[in-house]
Amino acid sequence: MSRLVVVSNRVTLPAKGGAAPAGGLAVALQAALQERGGIWMGWSGKSSGSREPEPLAQQQHGNITYALTDLTKTDVEEYYEGFANRVLWPICHYRLDLAEYGRKEMAGYFRVNRFLAHRLAPLLQEDDVIWVHDYHLIPLAAELRQMGFKNKIGFFLHIPWPPADVLFTMPVHEEIMRGLSHYDLVGFQTDHDLSNFGGGLVREGIGEALGDGRFTSYGRTFRGGYYGIGIETAVFADFARKAASNIMVRKARQSIEGRDLIIGVDRLDYSKGITQRIDAFEQFVKANPGYHNKVTYLQITPKSRSEVPEYEAMQRTVAEQAGRVNGAMGTVDWVPIRYINRSIGRPVLAGLYRLAKIGLVTPLRDGMNLVAKEYVAAQDPEDPGVLVLSRFAGAARELRGALLVNPYDIEGTANAIARGLSMSLEERQERWRGMMDHLLERDVMRWCDDFLKDLQA
Known part of the structure; x- marks a missing residue:
C-alpha cells in the first residue's frame, strides 16, 4: 500500500498521548495516515519574522511524520491574510464586495505555495499518494509537477466553488483554474460546486467536460467529483x-x-x-x-x-x-x-x-x-x-x-x-x-x- 502524504495550511498535531485530536477531519486523516504510514505537512502557524524559516520541524507519532514549517511575516501577510482570506475566501463565498485583490498579495500566495512544494519535495517517495486540502494550496500540485513529480495528487476544497460569473471577477482566475488542472482528482463538497467548476472550464473555453466526471484542460486530463464531508x-x-x-x-x-x-x-x-x-x-x-x-x-x-x-x-x-x-x-x-x-x-x-x-x-x-x-x-x-x-x-x-x-x-x-x-x-x-x-x-x-x-x- 502506498504511503499517504497530506498537505494542509495548518496541521493538527495529535493530542497528549498520541490520541486523535478533537474534530472529525483530523480524526479521519490521522486514521488514514496511521493505516498507510505517511506524512502530514503544513504551516506551523508561527512567523519567523523577517528571517528565512528554519528547516522543517518533524515529529514522529506511530506511522505518521508531522512536518511543520514556519513562514516569514511577509509570507503570512501576503499568502494567508492577503490573497487566501481577502480574495479567495470572499469570492468563493460570493462576496465580491469584500474581495481586495492586490498583485503583491497574489504573488505572495504563489510564492508560498512554491516554497511549501520545495520543502515537501525531499520527503516524497515515488509511489506516495498526495492529498492537498483547501483553497490556501491550490497551486501546490502545479509546483510539484514542475519539479518532475508524477505522483497521484488529489485536492479537496472544503469551501464552496462559485459559478463562472463570480469566479471570473478575480483577475487571476485563469491561473487558479490552471492550478487545479494539475491534480488527478479535484473534490468538492456538493454536486452544485462540481457543476460550477465544470461550467466555468467550458464557458471560459479553457477546458472540456468529457463525461463520467472527467475533464481536460491545459493539456491535462483529470477527474472531478463531489464528496460531502461527514462527522464522527x-x-x-x-x-x-x-x-x-x-x-x-x-x-x-x-x-x-x-x-x-x-x-x-x-x-x-x-x-x-x-x-x-x-x-x-x-x-x-x-x-x-x-x-x-x-x-x-x-x-x-x-x-x-x-x-x-x-x-x-x-x-x-x-x-x-x-x-x-x-x-x-x-x-x-x-x-x-x-x-x-x-x-x-x-x-x-x-x-x-x-x-x-x-x-x-x-x-x-x-x-x-x-x-x-x-x-x-x-x-x-x-x-x-x-x-x-x-x-x-x-x-x-x-x-x-x-x-x-x-x-x-x-x-x-x-x-x-x-x-x-x-x-x-x-x-x-x-x-x-x-x-x-x-x-x-x-x-x-x-x-x-x-x-x-x-x-x-
Whole structure:
C-alpha cells in the first residue's frame, strides 16, 4: 500500500498521548495516515519574522511524520491574510464586495505555495499518494509537477466553488483554474460546486467536460467529483448521550428554567449570516408574543481571524446587535439572547445541542457546515429537536429532514423557528430518523475512504 502524504495550511498535531485530536477531519486523516504510514505537512502557524524559516520541524507519532514549517511575516501577510482570506475566501463565498485583490498579495500566495512544494519535495517517495486540502494550496500540485513529480495528487476544497460569473471577477482566475488542472482528482463538497467548476472550464473555453466526471484542460486530463464531508456520527451521538451528567450542561439546563432553547454555533465570519439570524429571532419573538419569556436563543461564536480588520468590526457589530435586542425585548428575569464569544469543548457542545429544541444553522453560503450534522447527531431519538437550515449550505443537499430557509428572508426564517417549536413529536422523529440514518452511513471515515479510493482508481 502506498504511503499517504497530506498537505494542509495548518496541521493538527495529535493530542497528549498520541490520541486523535478533537474534530472529525483530523480524526479521519490521522486514521488514514496511521493505516498507510505517511506524512502530514503544513504551516506551523508561527512567523519567523523577517528571517528565512528554519528547516522543517518533524515529529514522529506511530506511522505518521508531522512536518511543520514556519513562514516569514511577509509570507503570512501576503499568502494567508492577503490573497487566501481577502480574495479567495470572499469570492468563493460570493462576496465580491469584500474581495481586495492586490498583485503583491497574489504573488505572495504563489510564492508560498512554491516554497511549501520545495520543502515537501525531499520527503516524497515515488509511489506516495498526495492529498492537498483547501483553497490556501491550490497551486501546490502545479509546483510539484514542475519539479518532475508524477505522483497521484488529489485536492479537496472544503469551501464552496462559485459559478463562472463570480469566479471570473478575480483577475487571476485563469491561473487558479490552471492550478487545479494539475491534480488527478479535484473534490468538492456538493454536486452544485462540481457543476460550477465544470461550467466555468467550458464557458471560459479553457477546458472540456468529457463525461463520467472527467475533464481536460491545459493539456491535462483529470477527474472531478463531489464528496460531502461527514462527522464522527456515532462518536458525537455518544458524547451527547453522556453529556447529561456534565456539570456545565446541567447548569445550562437549570439556567434556562424550562424555556425552549434555540442554539446557533458558528465561527465569527461574515459568511455565517449571524446578523440576519439575530434579526430573524427578533422577528419571531415580535410576531409570536406567546413566546415572550418562554424561549432563549444561545449563540456561540468563537473569535476568528482577529488579525483581519473586517473580522474585528464584525465582532463589535454582532455584540452590539445582541445587546440591542436584549435591551429592547428583555425583562428583569429574561435575557432573550445569550451571546458567547469563545470556544466550547465538543462534549459540552454535544450536550447543549441535545438540550436545544431548534438548531439554527443559517449561513449565507457554506461549503458543507458540520454544525448542522452535529446538531442532528446529538439529538435524543425519543424527543429530537428540529434543524432550521439555510438552503445555501452544502448540508442542505443531504439533510432532507431539515426546515430549509433563505437566510436573507428574515420573516421566512422567523416563521420556520415558529414551525419548528410547534412541530408534532411524530413529525420531528420522522424528519430526524432520515437525517440520522444518512449521517451514520456517510460519516467522515466514509468520506475519506471514498476520496482516496477514487484518487487511486
